[in-house]
Amino acid sequence: MGKAERRRRANAALATLRTVLGRALGAAAAARTAAEADRARAEFEHSVHSMGFGAAARSKDIRARVDADPVLREVWQRLEAERDRSYTEWNTAVLPQVRALVADAAPGAAGAEGHDWLRVPGTGGEPPRLWRVGRAAVEHAADEFPLAVPLLGHGHLRINSTHGARAAVDAIVETLLARMLATLAPGQLRIHIWDIGHLTGPLPNLHPLSAERLLTVHDPTLLGDLLATLAGHIRRAHDSALRDGRRTAHGPGDPWRVTVLFGNGERLPDELTHELSRVARTGPDAGVHLVLVDVPVSVNSPLETITFTGPDVATSSMTGRGVVVRPDPPLPAAEVAALASGVHERVRAFRGGPRSFADLLAPAPRHFARDELRTPIGFAEGEPVEVVLGDATPHALIAGPSGSGKTNFLYALIGGLASRYSPMELELYLLDFKEGVSFAGLTPGSKDPSFLPQARLVGVNVNTDREFGLALLRFLTAELARRAEAAKRHEVTKLAELREADPDGHWPRIVAVIDEFQALFSGRDRITQQAAALLEDVARRGRSQGIHLVLASQDIAGIEAFWGKPAVFEQCTLRIAMPKAKRVLAEQNLAAMSLPRWHVVVNHDSGVGHGNEVAHVPDASSRGTFDLLQRDLHAALPTAPPRLFDGAHQPDLVHAADFATPSGPLLGQIIDVNDRAAILRLEAAPGRNLAVLGTAVADAFAVLESAALSLARMHVPGDCDFSVWCPVPALARRAEGLAERLRTMGHDVDLRLDDSIARLTPATAERPRYVIFPCVDGAHRWLEAKEPPSMTSGLDRLRALLRDGPAHRVHVLGWWRGVARLKDTMGFGGFDDIGAWVALDVQGSELTTLAAGQVVDWSPRPQRAIFFDRTTHTHPDVLIPFDTSSALDIPKVVDTA
Numbered sequence: 001m002g003k004a005e006r007r008r009r010a011n012a013a014l015a016t017l018r019t020v021l022g023r024a025l026g027a028a029a030a031a032r033t034a035a036e037a038d039r040a041r042a043e044f045e046h047s048v049h050s051m052g053f054g055a056a057a058r059s060k061d062i063r064a065r066v067d068a069d070p071v072l073r074e075v076w077q078r079l080e081a082e083r084d085r086s087y088t089e090w091n092t093a094v095l096p097q098v099r100a101l102v103a104d105a106a107p108g109a110a111g112a113e114g115h116d117w118l119r120v121p122g123t124g125g126e127p128p129r130l131w132r133v134g135r136a137a138v139e140h141a142a143d144e145f146p147l148a149v150p151l152l153g154h155g156h157l158r159i160n161s162t163h164g165a166r167a168a169v170d171a172i173v174e175t176l177l178a179r180m181l182a183t184l185a186p187g188q189l190r191i192h193i194w195d196i197g198h199l200t201g202p203l204p205n206l207h208p209l210s211a212e213r214l215l216t217v218h219d220p221t222l223l224g225d226l227l228a229t230l231a232g233h234i235r236r237a238h239d240s241a242l243r244d245g246r247r248t249a250h251g252p253g254d255p256w257r258v259t260v261l262f263g264n265g266e267r268l269p270d271e272l273t274h275e276l277s278r279v280a281r282t283g284p285d286a287g288v289h290l291v292l293v294d295v296p297v298s299v300n301s302p303l304e305t306i307t308f309t310g311p312d313v314a315t316s317s318m319t320g321r322g323v324v325v326r327p328d329p330p331l332p333a334a335e336v337a338a339l340a341s342g343v344h345e346r347v348r349a350f351r352g353g354p355r356s357f358a359d360l361l362a363p364a365p366r367h368f369a370r371d372e373l374r375t376p377i378g379f380a381e382g383e384p385v386e387v388v389l390g391d392a393t394p395h396a397l398i399a400g401p402s403g404s405g406k407t408n409f410l411y412a413l414i415g416g417l418a419s420r421y422s423p424m425e426l427e428l429y430l431l432d433f434k435e436g437v438s439f440a441g442l443t444p445g446s447k448d449p450s451f452l453p454q455a456r457l458v459g460v461n462v463n464t465d466r467e468f469g470l471a472l473l474r475f476l477t478a479e480l481a482r483r484a485e486a487a488k489r490h491e492v493t494k495l496a497e498l499r500e501a502d503p504d505g506h507w508p509r510i511v512a513v514i515d516e517f518q519a520l521f522s523g524r525d526r527i528t529q530q531a532a533a534l535l536e537d538v539a540r541r542g543r544s545q546g547i548h549l550v551l552a553s554q555d556i557a558g559i560e561a562f563w564g565k566p567a568v569f570e571q572c573t574l575r576i577a578m579p580k581a582k583r584v585l586a587e588q589n590l591a592a593m594s595l596p597r598w599h600v601v602v603n604h605d606s607g608v609g610h611g612n613e614v615a616h617v618p619d620a621s622s623r624g625t626f627d628l629l630q631r632d633l634h635a636a637l638p639t640a641p642p643r644l645f646d647g648a649h650q651p652d653l654v655h656a657a658d659f660a661t662p663s664g665p666l667l668g669q670i671i672d673v674n675d676r677a678a679i680l681r682l683e684a685a686p687g688r689n690l691a692v693l694g695t696a697v698a699d700a701f702a703v704l705e706s707a708a709l710s711l712a713r714m715h716v717p718g719d720c721d722f723s724v725w726c727p728v729p730a731l732a733r734r735a736e737g738l739a740e741r742l743r744t745m746g747h748d749v750d751l752r753l754d755d756s757i758a759r760l761t762p763a764t765a766e767r768p769r770y771v772i773f774p775c776v777d778g779a780h781r782w783l784e785a786k787e788p789p790s791m792t793s794g795l796d797r798l799r800a801l802l803r804d805g806p807a808h809r810v811h812v813l814g815w816w817r818g819v820a821r822l823k824d825t826m827g828f829g830g831f832d833d834i835g836a837w838v839a840l841d842v843q844g845s846e847l848t849t850l851a852a853g854q855v856v857d858w859s860p861r862p863q864r865a866i867f868f869d870r871t872t873h874t875h876p877d878v879l880i881p882f883d884t885s886s887a888l889d890i891p892k893v894v895d896t897a
């Protein structure tokens, strides 16, 4: 092929290509033109839709575009035709359906027009599905239809206002709530209002409801607390649904809670937004619903929105943009207030006035404590608020300043429990470190012989006797050990299982109440250390063994001993805060600060905000409350009376349990949970003498007299002998009194009040001899004289008597006015022959040499002593000398030393 031919072919191919390309490009341009036209049509259609046809028809811009562009005119005509077609269909078929649907779903006061429906409070029944808020109409259509929104049992409502629309917004909210009041049974609606812009005053016509706490207006600064309260309510509703085996948390008969939040259109802080979303998500199932006015928040639960576009026009998410919503006009204020008052009156009549102590009580103590102890302690909005002591909340911590009602709360708690659980199910150990006798009434008194059958021990006036608190804690740890041992035997781990495995055993739950328990830790000493360790142990292990602590205090922050022992606080998951209580709730939880008088925050979640339940506690401590319950229970439940330990009362020797049949000389009452005396062992063995030390005359005599009188009672007359030697003339009367009493009991008494004391008595005897020797050091002036020919002194003979006598059953029970004086008597021989001692007003540091070198932690206090027996004690026992006057048959002697 020639060159020319090749060029021609190439040109032809190029021409063809050009033609093809030209065609293709032309087609593309046409297609593009068509696509652009379609897009313009679609965009136009979209903007008409989104403006709404009515608004578009009024829009100059749209009109101009329609006039200018035939394509758009075509679209406009089509849309117009479509609208006319759908209006016809809407008017003839859909509108009647909508009306019927609203009438059906919002019956009676829920959907009625006008305001006749306002006249009477509701009567209850299944709540309507929809609630009327206003009227709606499709643009350009004359026919209106009622607009109603779903709420109770369904979801929430959001209202977005605009400038000038607040009155209409308030009217919607008020009407909605009024419809509910006129529909639901009185008391079935609880309203919470929070308004960021107002301290008081939102929805004033509904305020009559606040008297019965059917309506609560919350502090604008405390939205967190309100949300925490709602969250707590939701959680408890779920808990009780679980317990009752219900599928929905909102149980039949439970009130509905509608919370109206008036915001200002600004976002809430993240933390509150988060909490609000949580309440919104979980609320509807538990009967908690929100009406959010100008609160921008996205919620993950059913929510309808009404958005105001002008002072009294709005759109709604129910109806879409093309429908104009007009809220119903405001209701007549007086009629709304009358309805609110009517509801309030009915609730008040139904509740029978404010709830009282009697309303806390069960008709009979028939509850089982196998799994837990549960009782109401007060009321919130007329409903009981319960306290639970069980596996999840084994122990309680109660705090509040003086006079805030802690003791009254304890009475409400104890009363509630005692009316439900019999002594087989519940045992109470009650200790009050306050001055005063707050629990004394629970024991038999001279005026009222009744006592609380569940009480096993009552300790009052123990403020200076911290040892008694320690003794209670020791008793509880011993009981823990006993229960743990039984559980092990039955191969179980907790009380509920033990009760099942051992149905005939006596395994009640034990509640130990310690009022002002911080007193236990008031010194930097061994008692504080031991108390903190024991309390921690009981707190840790008590949970599974059904031993519960209820600890009340004015000031928890001040308990230094706990700073290193957080376990006690951690285990006290039940927290009770009285008004203005500090540190008992979690740090961020300020609910106690705003509590009204006689209210408490009950919190089963270690004080974290969402656990808050605010309750009014009825008066449980005035006459005619707890005392009446106690009398009834006492009559119905025969049990032994509780032991009363009264630190202000000197125990009478005659009434001491161990004095009835003494097993040895009684020295005093030991500060202990059990009613027991300190008894000296006086077997025939070296060292079995007693030294009483100190200057407190009455107490020293009381110890010696108690010992002598109990020995006299222990022996049949003629079976033993007594020596009573008293070298101090001023005390002779008392020694004579003792000798006289011993003689009337049939015993032989060698009474000496002069220098004949120095002759002493033989260190051997055929039968026991007890030498009662007050004020030994007072006899030194006679004892020190050396007598010819042997030149031995009375002191030498006394030392020999102390050394040799006990093995031959001659025991000296002497009193020295101090350790140094005892030392003078004993000489270089040391204290080996003094096997036991009772120290009165002697500092602990002076007693070290007498206690085998160990440090004795003792600060003397009136009418208290410590007793140490080298053969039996590791630590001294604290004891209270007995009042011996009735045993001696003499008037009570007052210490004049």
Ligand SMILES: Nc1ncnc2c1ncn2[C@@H]1O[C@H](COP(=O)(O)OP(=O)(O)OP(=O)(O)O)[C@@H](O)[C@H]1O
Pocket (backbone or CB within 6 Å): 400, 401, 402, 403, 404, 405, 406, 407, 408, 409, 434, 554, 598, 599, 617, 618, 619, 620, 621, 622
């Ligand atoms: N819920 C209540 N209703 C009526 N009166 C109450 C209530 N709670 C307490 N009171 C009264 O208030 C007074 C103080 O109460 P309570 O003794 O219980 O306070 P407290 O916190 O234990 O004070 P303190 O620590 O000083 O003993 C008592 O006279 C009591 O009767």
